[in-house]
Amino acid sequence: MWNVYALLAATTLIAGLTPIAARMATAELPPLTLAFCRFGSAGVLLLLTGRAMGLRWSITPSQRRVLIVLGALCVPINQTGFLFGIKLANASHAAIAYALVPLLVFWISLLLRRTTLSLRMVLASLFAFAGATVVDLSTGQPVVQPERLGFSLILGDGLLLSAAVSWSVFAVLSQPLVRELGAVQTLTAVFVIGTVWQIPLVAADGLWFDLSTFDLARVTWRGWTGFGFITLVTAYTNYLLWYLVTARYDVTRSSVVTNAHFLITVLVEAAWFQQRLSGWVAVGSALLIVGIVLATSKPDAGREVKTRGPSE
8 A cells, every 4th residue: 555655645746846837838838739749748658658568459439439538628628727727827826726626526426426425535625625725825825916806817717727627527537447448548548639639729829829929949948847847747657647546546535635735836836936934834734634634544334435437
């Protein structure tokens, strides 16, 4: 079990650094085209990884239909919400939106009858969400300046919320395929299909949006570093680690545990931008720890089930 906890720690750390890297990338690169390059590159790397491992793809028509839906959820839908949202709003708002993921994953799994109602998991999700919210509000300057209360900020918050919802649906729906096809095969197919889904948006980006005025020569090391991190470390490495975790550990409880990544985001952002941390950070951290302990402690027999595929 300790290897699972090590994987959880790694995914949490990477997830905590991802919003900062994404903010660096979207400040200098067109978000729609960025999503295409990000997942296209990660898809190629996964394809090469699969071939090096000698993996074989055998996808049935029903699995192909699910992969088409997952590709749309993963790239055009989720990335439009996340990358545009983090560009229009801020890291604090992004963290609060994604703090909803454990709750969303649990209730989506419950609606799909892939888990059973558990008071323990309800409380764990609520504690984790409350902890992340307290930490982020205490350091994210929640008192917004009047001039920032405009359409762009509201739109950014809405896009970030849509990203959290789409990721939650993707996380739940992808689990059966991961068990049937394998993590590398599933991710490769999802990334390639999602990149194809993104092509019309890249065309629109070139005609009407950021790509039409984009100057590659003006991209600094910050932009390239952000792109490299969210592509190589997050999309390629961390997505793979996440599936390795959820193949061995309940996806609902995994989502609650990795909710601690918001604390990492806040601490790194505070150090990067020299923000002062208040005592509320300790309060939020304590709530997060309570949620993690509840999520990882052994549930009552028969009260919770793992996400299952059709063959199980």
